[in-house]
Amino acid sequence: xxxxxxxQDLPRWALPLIVAAAVAVxxxxxxxxxxxxxxxxxxxxxxxxxRSDRASSDGTELxxxxxxxxxxxGNEIETAEPSTHQVPTSVTGWEKQALQQVFDHGExxxxxxxxxxxxxxxxxxxxxxxxTVTGAGGIGKTAVTYEAVKQLESDxxxxxxxxxxARDTVIRSDGLPANQPTTVDWNDILQKIAQQLGIEAESKVxxxxxxxxxxxxxxxxxxxxxVIDNLExxxxxxxxxxxxxxxxFTKPHRLIAVSRFAVDSPDGDLAQQLxxxxxDVPALSFTDTLRxxxxxxxxxxxxxxxxxxxxxxxxxxxxxxGNPFLIKLIVVTYFRRHRPxxxxxxxxxxxxxxxxxxxxxxxxxxxVVELATxxxxxxxxxxxxxxxxxxxxxxxxxxxxxxxxRIQDDDLFGELVEGACRLFLVIPSNLKQNLSVHxxxxxxxxxxxx
Numbered sequence: 001x002x003x004x005x006x007x008q009d010l011p012r013w014a015l016p017l018i019v020a021a022a023v024a025v026x027x028x029x030x031x032x033x034x035x036x037x038x039x040x041x042x043x044x045x046x047x048x049x050x051r052s053d054r055a056s057s058d059g060t061e062l063x064x065x066x067x068x069x070x071x072x073x074g075n076e077i078e079t080a081e082p083s084t085h086q087v088p089t090s091v092t093g094w095e096k097q098a099l100q101q102v103f104d105h106g107e108x109x110x111x112x113x114x115x116x117x118x119x120x121x122x123x124x125x126x127x128x129x130x131x132t133v134t135g136a137g138g139i140g141k142t143a144v145t146y147e148a149v150k151q152l153e154s155d156x157x158x159x160x161x162x163x164x165x166a167r168d169t170v171i172r173s174d175g176l177p178a179n180q181p182t183t184v185d186w187n188d189i190l191q192k193i194a195q196q197l198g199i200e201a202e203s204k205v206x207x208x209x210x211x212x213x214x215x216x217x218x219x220x221x222x223x224x225x226x227v228i229d230n231l232e233x234x235x236x237x238x239x240x241x242x243x244x245x246x247x248x249f250t251k252p253h254r255l256i257a258v259s260r261f262a263v264d265s266p267d268g269d270l271a272q273q274l275x276x277x278x279x280d281v282p283a284l285s286f287t288d289t290l291r292x293x294x295x296x297x298x299x300x301x302x303x304x305x306x307x308x309x310x311x312x313x314x315x316x317x318x319x320x321x322g323n324p325f326l327i328k329l330i331v332v333t334y335f336r337r338h339r340p341x342x343x344x345x346x347x348x349x350x351x352x353x354x355x356x357x358x359x360x361x362x363x364x365x366x367x368v369v370e371l372a373t374x375x376x377x378x379x380x381x382x383x384x385x386x387x388x389x390x391x392x393x394x395x396x397x398x399x400x401x402x403x404x405x406r407i408q409d410d411d412l413f414g415e416l417v418e419g420a421c422r423l424f425l426v427i428p429s430n431l432k433q434n435l436s437v438h439x440x441x442x443x444x445x446x447x448x449x450x
Contacts, residue, residue, distance in 0.1 A: 094163040094196065094227070098146050109288040109324075111144050114281055118148035121277045122225065122254045123157055128277040130241060130255040132263045135281035136424035136438070137363035138325025141258050142229055144281055149227060149256070158225040158254075164192035166240075167230035186243060189228065193247075208247060215248035224253045231259040238263060241274050260367060262422040283322030286314070292324065296331045305331065319345050321438055329359070349443045360444050367423040375416050379407050383416045384425070387437050388449050395427075395434040 108115070121127040135141050153161060166189060190207045194200070199214055201207045215224070226249050231237045237259045244255050257263070257276075264271045264278040271278055284292065293313055297305035305313070320326035326348070333344050333355065347353040372380045386405035390396050396404075398417065407413045417435065420426035427436050437445070 094149070094161040097163040097165065097192070097196075098142070098149070098227070098229070100165070108140070108143060108147055109284060109291055111140070111147065114144050114279065115148045115151065117277075117279045118145060118256065119151055119155075122152060122256075123155065125252070128271075128275055129251055130257060130274070130276035132237060132276050132278050133256060133258045133281060134260065134262045134278065134424075136283075136323065137260055137367070138323045139281045139283060140324045141260075141281050143324075145227065145229065145256060145258050149225065152225060157223065159222045160197075160224045161227070162193055162196045162224060163227045163229065164189050164196075165229045186240075189240075193226070212246070212248045215253070224249065225256070226253065227256045227258070229258040231257055231261075237261070238270075238274070241276065260424065261370065262424070266418065284324060284327070285322060286317050289313075289317040289320065289322055289327055292327050293331055296328065300335050302335060305334075315341065315345055319348060319439055321440075323438075325363075326359070326440070329355070349440065350447065352447070356444075359440070364425070364441055364444070367425050371416075371419055371423055371425060375419055376412065379405075379412055379416055380420075382407055383413070383420065384437075384445060385449060387442060388446050392439055392442050392446075393436070395429050395436040397434055398432075401435055 118131050118133060121131055133141050133145050149161060149163070152158060187207065190211060194207055194211055197211065197214055199207075199210050201210045226244060228240055228244075231240060237257050240257060241255065249255060255276075262278070262280070263276070290310055290313055293316060294306055297303075316327060316330055320330065330341075330344055330348060333339075333347075334341055337344070347355050348359060350356045368380075368384075371384075382405040383401075386401050387396075389404045390400075398413075402410075402413050405413065407416070417426060421428055421435075425437065425441065427438070428434070429436065
């Protein structure tokens with residue numbers, strides 16, 4: 001009662017101030033708790049799983065929390081979202097699962113060698129048990145894997161093909177994710193496998209056992225090919241192989257694991273130990289980039305791009321560096337928004353624009369998170385920021401990059417570079433004496449540094 005009487009005696013202007021102060025204290029408390037338990041920081045605009053409130057020894061502070069995707073600058077001025085990519089209702093089985101992850105399969109350009117490298121080991125009984133398909137985001141790993149599996153199906157090599165994705169993603173008509181991709185756990189993958197095997201289980205606890213019994217029972221008369229797509233972490237791909245073996249998917253059954261991150265060790269020992277053949281998917285050449293642009297222009301009956309001089313289209317290659325996802329995104333956006341090609345490319349470069357922000361998240365976020373999680377976060381920050389001291393497209397020597405990064409520990413620098421290369425964030429050249437980053441990632445790093 002005394003508190004009520006006290007509040008009644010206060011001037012009218014004082015009560016709102018007290019309420020506002022109480023709300024502020026409550027929000028600050030939530031923020032403190034979230035910061036302590038959530039342990040997330042923003043690293044070059046990417047959200048990390050570990051948090052450090054201390055500055056580095058040279059005074060460099062890690063940036064603050066990342067805004068949710070729907071609050072990135074530029075979203076509020078976007079036009080209506082493109083429609084989502086639809087799988088034809090006539091498609092069933094493993095192919096339906098695969099095409100949910102493939103934006104535009106179409107005609108693959110100069111991918112015959114890559115498809116053959118995936119397919120050939122699986123045709124021979126004495127060859128590797130598994131194939132890992134790796135490459136940068138958007139490079140076409142799922143598309144070439146899909147083509148290889150289609151050919152294996154035509155070969156009649158396998159009696160059953162099972163396709164399970166470790167991420168649930170809805171794809172827009174321009175190729176960008178329509179939602180924040182959800183990484184599924186092992187039990188979710190088991191459910192996808194069980195569904196395609198026609199197995200029902202009362203609980204997730206016994207699902208693995210039921211699959212193992214089913215596979216083992218028919219191991220001599222049924223050859224199965226299991227494809228697990230969208231493995232996001234290096235450890236994920238390695239552990240998945242052991243889990244798959246435990247289910248009974250050993251020879252004559254085979255596995256294809258698709259991941260953004262190179263799985264093999266530099267000396268090749270891991271591939272030999274786990275009995276897999278690594279296949280990296282390369283980027284398109286300038287010639288193949290032009291072929292893809294003109295093929296897309298043909299589908300839209302766009303005379304400008306169909307007849308444009310090669311050099312006028314070179315900026316598409318320079319910003320995409322032969323990444324099919326980026327090439328398609330630029331061309332589709334050019335068709336849909338009726339803006340000059342240079343304006344579309346500028347939007348792609350800028351992390352302040354919706355398209356640039358979405359691309360940054362789709363292509364680089366998970367890789368940067370992985371780098372900072374597996375290694376020292378401050379040292380990772382210094383390594384990536386060091387590239388911004390050089391011109392776009394430059395490939396500094398390892399010595400010059402280490403000097404700019406101020407990482408004095410040679411072993412730590414070597415481990416970071418190796419990790420960044422395996423994550424396809426850093427591109428080695430000249431017998432690995434020089435290092436560079438994708439031009440689009442370079443633009444984002446500069447923008448964050450500004």
